[in-house]
Amino acid sequence: MTVMEDAAPAGPVATASRMAWAKVNLTLHCTGQRADGYHLLDSLVVRVGVGDALHVAPAEILTLTISGPRAKGVPTDARNLVLRAAEMLDAGAGRGAALHLVKHLPAAAGIGGGSADAAVALELLSAHWGVPLPADTARLGADVPVCLTRGPQRMQGVGEILTPLPPLPACHIVLVNPGVDVPTPAVFAALTDKNQPPMPDVIPKFANFAEFVDFLRLQRNDLAAPAIARAPVIASCLEALSDAALARMSGSGATCFGIYATAKEAETAAHRITTAAPNWWVAAAPILVA
Ligand SMILES: C[C@@](CO)(OP(=O)(O)O)[C@H](O)COP(=O)(O)OP(=O)(O)OC[C@H]1O[C@@H](n2ccc(N)nc2=O)[C@H](O)[C@@H]1O
Ligand SMILES: Nc1ncnc2c1ncn2[C@@H]1O[C@H](COP(=O)(O)OP(=O)(O)O)[C@@H](O)[C@H]1O
Structure with a gap:
């Protein structure tokens, strides 16, 4: 399923809308840890054609409403990354905008839904308010x-x-999320070896799908083992994707992905997994390759 642009909600007419595409860590190597506890990473990141939609309309004050199949549990208050992004951009000037977010991506799932929403909020409001993006x-x-x-x-x-x-x-991807919560800080904390090898210095230009997959097979997601230890169902997601050219976990989990050469193969796999596990969130989408 590729999510198409959502219609704007009833209410103020949206003057601009943008999709917040999911991010996928095709590789995630943990190469060290800073003194402040944050981990040093080396990751091949792509965006994929499934995402949330954010709409902005003119208004006197700043508001956020949320709808969509994955809206449940997403904070609507100042904790929401969309409002945090708006406040960062506004820097206390008191500008207004009516924002409406349509959630399709599961939250806290290793595919950056909140981060992608924050990024499109920065882009839309930067244009709407005529202020530059913060550094x-x-x-x-x-x-x-x-x-x-x-x-x-x-x-x-x-x-x-x-x-x-x-x-x-x-190439095409199938995302599978089993609906378990694996908080990012807990997964990083459970990683025992924080000094693992990076990717090669030079990431080659891949001539075809097979070359790309061969490269990815030699890379890792160092957070997969601690995430699976916390939520063993992640291993079942990887098993469900075993017909893919490559199956791995994204970010700190729990979403797993399989890579397929064609949209048809990806759609077929997504249909099979949805039928076998109707409670899992499953989406097939193209990788945004450029
Ligand atoms: C692991 C990654 C890989 O892309 O993805 P997700 O699993 O979140 O999707 C990211 O680094 C997450 O990014 P994000 O979720 O924005 O992280 P933040 O809000 O800044 O941090 C959440 C927590 O993750 C840990 N953290 C995050 C990033 C990093 N390089 N080192 C860390 O140790 C810290 O414990 C931090 O308190
Ligand atoms: N717009 C948003 N969408 C989803 N989650 C959000 C949003 N704003 C704040 N959050 C909070 O941010 C946290 C991380 O969400 P998200 O970016 O989707 O996950 P991840 O960091 O695993 O990729 C969640 O715990 C959620 O409560």
Whole structure:
């Protein structure tokens, strides 16, 4: 299922709308830890064609409403990353806007839903209010800088060092989330070896799907083992994706992904998994390869 642009809600007419595409860590190597506890990462990050939608309309005061199939449990108050992004951009000036978020992505799932929402809030409100984007968007969350980009990126540091990668071969992904909560800080804390090898210095340009998958097979997600220890159902998600060219966990979990060469293979796998596990969240989408 590729989520198409959602219609704006009843109420003020939206003047701008944007999709907040999910992010997927195709690799996630933990290469060290800073004195403040944050972990140094080396990750190949892509965006995929399934996401939330954010609408903005003119208003005197700043408000946020939320709807959509995954709205339940997402905070509507100042904890919401959309409002935190708006407040960061507004910097106390008291500007208004009516924001409406349509949630399709599961929260706290390792696919950066909140971070992607924050990034599109920054982009939409920067245009709406005519103010520049702030420099230090990582203050909103380590994944926010990468969510301000679109094509494949190598993400290093704690998330703030981004190197755009050449276009990837066309490929499709199936995301599977079993509905368990695996908080990011707890998964990092349970990682015993925090000094693991990075990806190769140079990430090659891949001539075709097979070359790309061969490269990914040699990489890792270092958070998978601690996440599976906390939530063994993650291993069942990976098992469900065993017909993929490659199946791994994204971020700190619990969402797992499988990579497929064609949209048809991905749709077929997504249908099979949904039938077998109707309570899991499952989505098939293209990887945004450029
Ligand atoms: C692990 C990653 C990989 O892309 O993805 P998710 O699993 O969250 O999707 C990210 O680094 C998460 O980014 P994000 O969720 O924005 O992180 P933040 O809000 O800044 O931090 C949440 C918590 O994660 C831990 N954290 C996060 C980033 C990092 N480089 N080192 C860390 O140790 C810290 O315990 C921090 O308190
Ligand atoms: N707009 C939002 N959408 C989802 N979660 C949000 C949002 N704003 C704040 N949160 C909170 O942020 C946390 C991380 O959410 P999210 O970015 O979706 O996950 P992850 O960091 O695993 O990729 C959740 O615990 C959630 O309560």
